Amino acid sequence: MKLNHKIAEERLDPKNAVPKEILEQYPWHWDPMKQDHEDDSCFMHNIKDFDWKALGDWAIKKCNEHLTPQKYWWYDYDNDAVMHANDNVNSMPIKEQALLALKNNTHTKHNRQYFKIANKEFGEWYEPLKKMFPNLKEDKMGISLFVQPPGHTIWSHTDTYSSFIRRTGDSKADYTVLRRYMAFVRDWDFGHFFHYGNHCFNQWKAGDLWDLKPGIYHGSANAGINPKITIHWSGELL
Amino acid sequence: MFDNQYFIKYLADRKVDLSKHLEISKFCRLEIDPKEFEDFVKVHRQDATVKSWHPRPFLSDMGNEQAINANWIGYNEGNTKESNWGINEIHNTILKGMVGNKNLKKLGIDPDKTLIRLLEYLPGHCLPLHCDGLEGFKKLHGEVDAVRFFVAVSDWDWGHVLQVHDNMISNWKSGDTYVIPPKIFHASANFGIAPKYTLTITGVKT
Numbered sequence: 001m002k003l004n005h006k007i008a009e010e011r012l013d014p015k016n017a018v019p020k021e022i023l024e025q026y027p028w029h030w031d032p033m034k035q036d037h038e039d040d041s042c043f044m045h046n047i048k049d050f051d052w053k054a055l056g057d058w059a060i061k062k063c064n065e066h067l068t069p070q071k072y073w074w075y076d077y078d079n080d081a082v083m084h085a086n087d088n089v090n091s092m093p094i095k096e097q098a099l100l101a102l103k104n105n106t107h108t109k110h111n112r113q114y115f116k117i118a119n120k121e122f123g124e125w126y127e128p129l130k131k132m133f134p135n136l137k138e139d140k141m142g143i144s145l146f147v148q149p150p151g152h153t154i155w156s157h158t159d160t161y162s163s164f165i166r167r168t169g170d171s172k173a174d175y176t177v178l179r180r181y182m183a184f185v186r187d188w189d190f191g192h193f194f195h196y197g198n199h200c201f202n203q204w205k206a207g208d209l210w211d212l213k214p215g216i217y218h219g220s221a222n223a224g225i226n227p228k229i230t231i232h233w234s235g236e237l238l
Numbered sequence: 239m240f241d242n243q244y245f246i247k248y249l250a251d252r253k254v255d256l257s258k259h260l261e262i263s264k265f266c267r268l269e270i271d272p273k274e275f276e277d278f279v280k281v282h283r284q285d286a287t288v289k290s291w292h293p294r295p296f297l298s299d300m301g302n303e304q305a306i307n308a309n310w311i312g313y314n315e316g317n318t319k320e321s322n323w324g325i326n327e328i329h330n331t332i333l334k335g336m337v338g339n340k341n342l343k344k345l346g347i348d349p350d351k352t353l354i355r356l357l358e359y360l361p362g363h364c365l366p367l368h369c370d371g372l373e374g375f376k377k378l379h380g381e382v383d384a385v386r387f388f389v390a391v392s393d394w395d396w397g398h399v400l401q402v403h404d405n406m407i408s409n410w411k412s413g414d415t416y417v418i419p420p421k422i423f424h425a426s427a428n429f430g431i432a433p434k435y436t437l438t439i440t441g442v443k444t
Contacts, residue, residue: 003283007360007433008432011395011432012431012432014396014431032393032394032395032396032409033393033394033409033411035409060240063240064240100431101361101362101431105360105361105362105431106319106360106361106362106363107361107362107431108316108362110314110316110317110362111316111317111362111363111364112362149240149311149312150242150308150311150312150313150366151311151312151313151314151317151318151364151366152312152317153317153361153362153364153397153427153428153429154429155361155362155397155429155430155431156396156397156429156430156431189256190256190367190401190423190425191364191366191367191401191425191427193399193401193406193427193429195396195397195399195408198396198409200399200406200408200409201406202404202405202406203404217396219396219397219429219430220429221364221397221399221427221428221429222364222427223364223365223366223367223401223425223426223427224366224367224425225242225245225246225249225307225311225366225367226242227240
């Protein structure tokens, strides 16, 4: 089989694609072989007083209404553009990391899809979900739930808050005040993978909450048979 | 999209229960040179067996049922492409030479009844949940009791993972070796940015 591109002879170092201000503000070890790390220290607690099963069931029902993952990443070779669904994100800080995964690499729209439910689309779930994080400014906060179908990945990356910036209309992100939290909506299942730095998650529980501190490389995949569901709160700290 | 009832039934019929822990620990570390295998890939790229998940006439009924169930829930050539080397007798001989008799002895298997396959998973591709049919090995050596090993070729990189039942296997060093027990469901993925190279070594115990 002939590939459409050459495989890099030398190891690609993702650190080089991360915005300089993130590297400066949030230094991290950037060594996949480091064993004495504290990458799992970002676990906060399990949120028990919330009906995660009902939220998960509702989300799946909502996806099944249209069956079309709204989000996927791809590289438009004709126009030299990093694409997030139909949006050209060349001007966004995620661009360089996306290029590593998409351009002359094999992450494509065929393996990088997910359903997304965000903000007011949550309907009656929106207010209780917002109230969970009183430390985030109400007018500078976004909530999104991802349903990752079997066979799809979220390539390893550090968060650049590109979607958040696009939504708020800010010209540039101030990473000193931005924060993202993530909770698993369903218990861990076969084929569900998530690495946060050098920590590979296993047997998580619905409601497990992680503080996704900026600057730590992470990604996920679903090689199982059930959808993997996560929910994220992103925003400016008060 | 989420019509996974057939795969769920398939697992239930085989009494696959994730809530029951299965102990999997590292078997040993082989002494191999990752660069030698990566160079082999460069030289033999055109001769690779390239496959993705779909039913094939030479698979067992079990293998085909798993492939159909996987296709039904969204696995296809866009997310399960694998290049492998080793079924070809010449490649298998070269790979055996690269692994070496000292390492095969460490595994306790008969070099003459051993099949080595070098697998390449490029970023974005995964090996969906399945259990092994050992069809390739059985074609060469018949219905014999064989043991299947997973061997990491390169040092671990972000996004390279293997799950065996309820065990997450990651953060490996080159040569780290695990046994994949028969009838045990496992899956792997590459959601990083670099290719993932591993070996499957299947052999008859000496």
